[in-house]
Amino acid sequence: MAYKTVVEDNIDILVAGAGLGGTGAAWEARYWGKDKKIVVAEKANIDRSGAVAQGLYAINCYMGTRFGENNPEDHVRYARIDLMGMVREDLLFDMARHVDSAVHQFEEWGMPIMRDPKSGSYLREGRWQIMIHGESYKPLVAAAAKKSADKVYNRICVTHLLMDDAKENRVAGAVGFNVRTGDYHVFKSKTVVVGAGGASNIFKPRSVGEGAGRVWYAPWSSGSAYGLMIQAGAKMTQMENRIVLARFKDGYGPVGAYFLHLKTYTQNCDGEEYESKWFPGLQEMVGKEYLDMEASHVSHRPIPTCLRNHAFINEVASGKGPIHMVTMEAFQDPHLEEIGWHNFLGMTVGQAVLWAATDVNPKYENPELTTSEPYVMGSHATGCGAWCSGPEDLSPDEYFWGYNRMTTVEGLFGAGDAVGGTPHAFSSGSFTEGRLAAKAACAYIDDGKAEGMNVSQEQIDRRKAEVFKPMEHYKVYRNEIVAGTVAPNYINPRQGLDRLQKLMDEYAGGVTVNYMTNEKLLSIGLKKMKTLEEDLEKIAAENVHELLRAWELKHRQLASESVMHHTLFRKETRWPGYYYRGDHMKVDDQNWHVLTVSRRDPKTGEYTMEKAPLYHLVGDIEDKALADMKSKEGI
Amino acid sequence: MPTFVYMTRCDGCGHCVDICPSDIMHIDPTYRRAYNIEPNMCWECYSCVKACPHHAIDVRGYADFAPLGHSVRVIRDEEKGVIAWRIKSRNGETDLNLLAPITTKPWREHIPQLADAPAPSQEMRNSQLLFNEPKYIRMDDGNIHTLESNGLHMEKGVYY
Numbered sequence: 107m108a109y110k111t112v113v114e115d116n117i118d119i120l121v122a123g124a125g126l127g128g129t130g131a132a133w134e135a136r137y138w139g140k141d142k143k144i145v146v147a148e149k150a151n152i153d154r155s156g157a158v159a160q161g162l163y164a165i166n167c168y169m170g171t172r173f174g175e176n177n178p179e180d181h182v183r184y185a186r187i188d189l190m191g192m193v194r195e196d197l198l199f200d201m202a203r204h205v206d207s208a209v210h211q212f213e214e215w216g217m218p219i220m221r222d223p224k225s226g227s228y229l230r231e232g233r234w235q236i237m238i239h240g241e242s243y244k245p246l247v248a249a250a251a252k253k254s255a256d257k258v259y260n261r262i263c264v265t266h267l268l269m270d271d272a273k274e275n276r277v278a279g280a281v282g283f284n285v286r287t288g289d290y291h292v293f294k295s296k297t298v299v300v301g302a303g304g305a306s307n308i309f310k311p312r313s314v315g316e317g318a319g320r321v322w323y324a325p326w327s328s329g330s331a332y333g334l335m336i337q338a339g340a341k342m343t344q345m346e347n348r349i350v351l352a353r354f355k356d357g358y359g360p361v362g363a364y365f366l367h368l369k370t371y372t373q374n375c376d377g378e379e380y381e382s383k384w385f386p387g388l389q390e391m392v393g394k395e396y397l398d399m400e401a402s403h404v405s406h407r408p409i410p411t412c413l414r415n416h417a418f419i420n421e422v423a424s425g426k427g428p429i430h431m432v433t434m435e436a437f438q439d440p441h442l443e444e445i446g447w448h449n450f451l452g453m454t455v456g457q458a459v460l461w462a463a464t465d466v467n468p469k470y471e472n473p474e475l476t477t478s479e480p481y482v483m484g485s486h487a488t489g490c491g492a493w494c495s496g497p498e499d500l501s502p503d504e505y506f507w508g509y510n511r512m513t514t515v516e517g518l519f520g521a522g523d524a525v526g527g528t529p530h531a532f533s534s535g536s537f538t539e540g541r542l543a544a545k546a547a548c549a550y551i552d553d554g555k556a557e558g559m560n561v562s563q564e565q566i567d568r569r570k571a572e573v574f575k576p577m578e579h580y581k582v583y584r585n586e587i588v589a590g591t592v593a594p595n596y597i598n599p600r601q602g603l604d605r606l607q608k609l610m611d612e613y614a615g616g617v618t619v620n621y622m623t624n625e626k627l628l629s630i631g632l633k634k635m636k637t638l639e640e641d642l643e644k645i646a647a648e649n650v651h652e653l654l655r656a657w658e659l660k661h662r663q664l665a666s667e668s669v670m671h672h673t674l675f676r677k678e679t680r681w682p683g684y685y686y687r688g689d690h691m692k693v694d695d696q697n698w699h700v701l702t703v704s705r706r707d708p709k710t711g712e713y714t715m716e717k718a719p720l721y722h723l724v725g726d727i728e729d730k731a732l733a734d735m736k737s738k739e740g741i
Numbered sequence: 742m743p744t745f746v747y748m749t750r751c752d753g754c755g756h757c758v759d760i761c762p763s764d765i766m767h768i769d770p771t772y773r774r775a776y777n778i779e780p781n782m783c784w785e786c787y788s789c790v791k792a793c794p795h796h797a798i799d800v801r802g803y804a805d806f807a808p809l810g811h812s813v814r815v816i817r818d819e820e821k822g823v824i825a826w827r828i829k830s831r832n833g834e835t836d837l838n839l840l841a842p843i844t845t846k847p848w849r850e851h852i853p854q855l856a857d858a859p860a861p862s863q864e865m866r867n868s869q870l871l872f873n874e875p876k877y878i879r880m881d882d883g884n885i886h887t888l889e890s891n892g893l894h895m896e897k898g899v900y901y
Contacts, residue, residue: 136855137872150762159762160786171886172879178886179893191901200869203886207877216846241817241824242843249849254856261764285764316743317803318781319763325782326763356806395901448841451826455800455813456785462811462830463802499869499887502895541871549866651778654764699899722900725893 109288111570114257117295118142119547121255121540122264122280123149123330125156126244126533127485127522128301129251130208130540131547135299136254138548144255147262147282147293149302149654150326152248157303157324157485158533161241163452164363165219166532168209168236169202173227178202179723181234185530186722188410190396190680190693192344192701193489194527195723196496196505201531205538209236212534215246232366233406234530241452247537261285264330265573265657267298267338267518272560276516277338279561281569288650290570296556297517297547301540304483304490304523305329305665307603309348310611310618311479313356320456322351322358323481326658331491331524332482333661336668339708340513341493343526343701343718345665346672348480349411349488350621350684352418354431355474359457361431363449368436372418372475374426384417391682392693411487415683418477419620429475433468443469479617480685482669484523485536488684490669491526493703493718494519497542502721509550511543514705517556519543527701576656580646596646599655602638606659609634610666614673615685624688628674635667639711664706668713672702675715743780743803744789750797751775757789757798766798791817791824819848 119135121128124146135144148155169176181202182195213219218239220229228236252258264282271278279295306323319325336342353361364370374380382399389397392413402409418429437443446468450458460466466473484491492513496505511519521543522536531539550556576599583595591598597605610616613631615623623631642660647653678694679687700717707714744766746757751774757766758775765779766789775798777783790798802811810831817824822844828837855872868885875885888894 133855134872137858138861138866140856140860150764151760154760154786154788155762159788160784171883172881177891179891187901191899196895199886199888204871204874204878206879207871207874210877210880211873213845215852216844216848218842218845239841239843241841242819246844246852250852253852253854313803313805315803315805316780316783317805319743319783320785320803324762324786325784356803444839447828447837447839451813451815451824451839452841455787455815456802458826458828459785459800459802459811459813460807462813462828462835463807463809465830465832465834467830467835497869500895502897545871552866651764651767695899719897720899721895721897723888723893724896724900725891 109290109574111290111292113292113294114145115294116143117145117279117293118297118551119144119544120279120293120295120298121146122298122300122334123302124152124248124251125301125303125522126158126247126536127524127540128299129247130537131299131301131521131544132251133254134541135544135548138545142548142551145293145295146251146255146258147264147280148258148260149263149285151260152251152258153245156244157327158244159324160455161452162238162243162533163240163449164231164235164237165209165534166235166362167205167530167535168228168234169206170227171206176233179725181530182723184234184408187407188487189489189529190392190410190412191699191720192347192680193529194496194505195721196501197494197525197528199500199723200497200510200542201528201535201538204542205534208534208538208541212246215250217243217246231363235362235366237367239452243533259291262291263654263657264302264334266569267334268294268561268565269338270559271562271565272558275339276559277518278559281566281573283573283653285650285654290573292566294561296551296559297519299519299521299540299543299547300331300334300524301521302330302334302524303327304331304481304485305662306481308482308606308610308662308666309479309616310607312476312617317356320356320358322353322478323483327483328658328661329482329665330658330661331520332665332668335492335513335518335520335524336664336706337708338515338518339705340515340518341703341705342668343491343493343703344489345482345668345704346676346702347488347490347681348482348669348684349486350415350480351478352415352475353478354457355476357454357457357460358478359450359454364431364433364446368442368446370431370433370436372429372431374421374429376426380421380426381414381417384420388413388416388682391679391691393695396693412681412683415477419683423620430472431475432472434470434472437469480615482665484526484528485531487529489527489529491524492520494525504719505721510546511539512546512550517550519547576645576647576653579644580648583646596644597641598646599652599659602642602645602659605638606663606666609638614670621685622688623673623685625674628670632670635670639663639667668704668706671704671713671715675702743783743785744777744798744800746775747797747799748774750795752795754794756792756794760788760792762786762788787815790815817843
């Protein structure tokens, strides 16, 4: 192979993937490590990479303690009820107590945050969301990361983490290749902060053809956060907790601002409210503890997102679709109409394009909604990711092993989608997690934990052969056939992706089976997953761009296999509306009020599963909003 | 709405190639101009559209669900700190001009260089604080929240 090997040595902190989590890590690391070598490896261009590449119209995680709005524990309780109890409350509290300081700094850097003209506080979209003109959110945080980093390598697809040959289970950097030049890149580093993304495109999407790109989460979110860490033998948690989104049909435009700020609402084909009729049956499945309409009404306790999905899915299945978003009332107000469009242009331009193409004017017509294919990620309303240590002052013993946001692999940290059990972090929370991981990584180095690190030439060479194998494979077997894409000894990355998506869809609860799976299906699915894994050894890449797609697919496959094992392990339907275990259709708090933790043995590929205890924050005041209300009402 | 490139406007400068998050804007070897090599991996994020100095890149809605005849165009101006959109629907009834700020300050000047910030004390290193904290958490003299300060503890088991 003619490609050069480029070695970057003596790195202290390597940031693998620079979305919101990675940029937060790179920026903050400089403060705690003034003379440390900080290097960023990013698959695309840091100015427009990650899930926030096209911008955001809201920051969905902001406490507003400055304005007396919420305390961190209020947000923890919100995330807890939204995720049916299954969250890491130490990590969430930690994120929530720091997140405002990130947002205040964004504003100081030039982020246009809207203000409430009356109170002077940030303009709220909902209890946790503030509205921004965030088209340039990503270039802004990228500028911060670039100020702190010694070097930013754009267009490096990180394929593997390097492991220390001197000490078992200790990270020693990463390897990858430049998606333009094809050069092999070796980063020897004392610590790695994985800021790579969650996974879109692992379940068959509703759209076909070109529209396959209009996924809800970015198509470049290739599950590399999970692929990298699983390969290294890091423990993962809550990987079964995929998310299904109720969004505008086909364009998957966001609904948050519509519901919360524009006060739009949904109805079925007959113009009826439909959610409440599904709730009594649903209450039987999940228990009154998780769905109590009276309590929700009194305390403004949210109804978990998955449960509202459940009502949507069942209403459509009963023949009462489509579900419409009632925009015709709100859009009569020209100011709100403008916000409705800006909301799309700021973060999902494709939805504006679709409405323009289909002549949808939400002033005169209520647009259709749909439920999406599932996604596996850890920063929106779901908490897939690595099993990480919490901070010293919050975490019980089972959740603490020395360094905040460190995985079970020494020196390997996570931020954003990479960290498990921390839903509702969103952009600001992911950036904050990056900051926390960076500080901890600096402390890890200062404590001498990375000393004696050694990466053998054998490991570097072995990985190189592996990285370029799809191109070698193509060269060898291409000439067996005349032309075209059908070959007996290889598949290309698109063919492999189609196979993965079909497999996940049919066996792990995708859209074509109405999100349903069971033990038998998952067992068959896992067998097919193993043969797919074998065939991915024969994946062929015609050029460097296809090599990128090949490695994205391998990361997606690793994430998917983990999803299947976790889904099989948890014998209950914890999140109806996200997925159903047909053989265990109820929430089972007696046996499954726990977090699921897995490890894939990097040598054998065998999975081991375990349960980890759930700790909850318990205190005198139940909820600040509720407490305020009680004191006002004199209860 | 995958992107496409107008033949007569593109001069092959490669700004789109440089910025595309999905690595799908490439230069055609024959025409020496850019094109979208993989429309089904296009998120219609408009990063390339905004980056093109010649407005040579446009978007045509995804063929599997978007009819022809629409237009969503954009001009992003970092110096003025604004972004301007024009949305035209297929039937021409919707024709919107929308303007939004993208920054409130000159680009990149107000982000501190942390290498020059005063070094953190050992006490700060041992604490739970991050850069600029506790000040920036609440913008007053209040301190960071802890379990103790908020009257909380962590308990194993089933709580709702």
